[in-house]
Amino acid sequence: MLTKNKIIEFIRKKDFKLIEELNSGSFGKTVLLQDDNINHKFVCKKYEPQTGINKKEYYNNFINEIKLLHLLYNDNIVRIFNYYLYPEKYTGYIMMEHVKGQDIYSYLREYPENLNNIFEQTIKGFVYLEKNKILHRDIRPGNIMVNENSIVKIIDFGFGKKINFQNDNQKSISINWWGNILPNDFDKKIYDNRTEIFFVGMLFQDIIQEIDSSFKYKHILKKMVNSEYDNRINSFNDILKSIVENDNNIALFTSEEKKIYQDFANIITESISEKENSSKVIMDIDAILKDLEDLKQKTMLEDYVKSKSILKILVIGQFKYYEQNHSTKFINDFFQFFKSISKEKQNIVLYNLETRLDNIRTYYNEDDEIPF
Known part of the structure; x- marks a missing residue:
């Protein structure tokens, strides 16, 4: 008989078939798995830090990542379907959506005519993160994918965190950045949405210099990549408003x-x-x-x-x-x-x-x- 607060146990084991190992890093590895029962593939991310890293401390960050991802449901954000935790061993697994496609740079090199649409989708994805008070903290071409239907998918929130607006600027900054240019935000010990606007802007500025395509939001991009924090556009939502306003003006x-x-x-x-x-x-x-x-x-x-x-x-x-x-x-x-x-x-x-x-x-x- 079911009673309130009763623990419901699912003891039947569920097996997945390993398709391939995708990548590995300091905090674990990612593999592609297949569920033969429903004939569907999933990406599985395992928390398994290398020797020398405090497993217990970063295990709590891993739990926070799961909490963050569970908050999100948006067409431009990778979905999390399930998780499996082994707290006694300070490890665990996240089962996520398999994004079958290409990283944003590879896609735009092949389909430069879709540049404006991909920019719009990326901004919409970050607007959603902004509204949910979530920072990505690892903005790079490999973490913005485009699937086979030309839908942008923002992935890998290993450095994501919920923003505390009162205390966030005093917290230490930990970030992986693939580019050479940094904004002056770091001189002020600031990392917030406006900082991420800079990194997203630099990502697009970099690929635009390489591909042959007409970009209709150049004036918006200039406001995004201003290295001076105070002179940069305020929010991803403001960028989206500018995109809409630009399209209306053209009309x-x-x-x-x-x-x-x-x-x-x-x-x-x-x-x-x-x-x-x-x-x-x-x-x-x-x-x-x-x-x-x-x-x-x-x-x-x-x-x-x-x-x-x-x-x-x-x-x-x-x-x-x-x-x-x-x-x-x-x-x-x-x-x-x-x-x-x-x-x-x-x-x-x-x-x-x-x-x-x-x-x-x-x-x-x-x-x-x-x-x-």
């Missing part, structure tokens, strides 16, 4: 406005053959408007204008270009369009022009000073 452009922009932007991609690595789009809106108006006046009676006259208004730095003739109609239409829209939309236009420039082949000036 505010009419098809006619998009056509005017694209005709003008094509001048850059059709005229510049190569750019020097330090070349960039001029971001001074007033200066661009003034120079466009001057060019419009100088070519009012002409049908065509040379490439260089247009490019020097938009691009600062060295570049190689084809001297071509472009219809003055494109210049006049763009000037009227750019002048009439809000400053916010003007910035969006310049960010998109910057993306166009970034996709042009880059060369490095051999005269640049080098250490040796």
